[in-house]
Amino acid sequence: MIDVVLPCLDEAEALPWVLARMPAGFRPLVVDNASTDGSAAVAAGHGARVVEAPDRGFGAACHAGLLAAATEIVCVMDADASLDPAELPRLAAALAGLEAAGGTGLALGRRRPTGRGAWPPHARLGNAVLARSLNRRAGTTLHDLGPMRAARREALLALGVRDRRFGYPLETVLRAARAGWRIGEIDVAYRPRTGVSKVTGTLGGTVRAVRDMRRVLAEASP
Known part of the structure; x- marks a missing residue:
């Protein structure tokens, strides 16, 4: 069994599709990040375990999910139906x-x-710039910051990732690379998300995410 951490902020519309697509052997753990649309109730109604993360922030939700997970290997993925759990x-x-x-x-x-x-083009451009910056600092050859990922739970917690906002995914990869982890990519389909985007679908959201990630890179520089 593998626990799948699903950080969630107002994804009531997307969750039924996401949870219905969860493959056998993968157990959904929805981390409700102070949603106001009933996401927690929808998740529970579709058989998911729900964990509360009242402090807003993508990294805060991911960290709460890791702490609550109970399997040796964990996956993390967005809960907005842009990624298909069937790829897990x-x-x-x-x-x-x-x-x-x-x-x-x-x-x-x-x-x-x-x-x-x-x-959207602005989100893709921001991702590409950050990936290049990460590769220069970490010696990686990545094309994407990877909103769908898999690793060992205890190892992830031992990295000591500190960011609790949008810089969390980048800091995770940066610390993993510096710790000598083997890091690789596989292609996964990226669909139009369900509902209103809080990050990549808006220019303001993308700017906030890029700002958080640039701060992580700056703090990690020698």
Whole structure:
């Protein structure tokens, strides 16, 4: 069994599709980040375990999910129906492949847009710039910051990631690379999200995310 951490802020409309697509062997753990649309009730009604993370922030929700997870390997993915849970077995297999030669692995889903409006140009540009900055600092060759990922729970917690906002995914990869983890990507479909986007669908959201991630990079510089 693998716990799947689903950070959630007002995703009541998307959750039924996401939870219905959860494959066998993967257990959804919805982290409700102070939603006001009844997301927690929807998640519970569709059989998911719900954990409350009252302090707003993507990183805060991810961290609360990791603390609540109970399996050796965990996955993390967005709960807005932009990513298909049916891809999770491939991601877990990629993690196993990375670790086959020994050491700790981090498997990331590289987003491949499918459908009009799946990944707005401003968001894609911001992601590309940040990925290049990360690669320069960490010695990685990544194309995406990977909103779908798989790793070992205890190892993730041991990284000591401090950011509790949008910089959390980037700091995780940066710390993992500096700790000598084997990091790899697989292609995953990236669909138009359900509902109103809080981040990539708006210019303001993208600016906030880029600002948080640039702060993480600046703090991590020698």
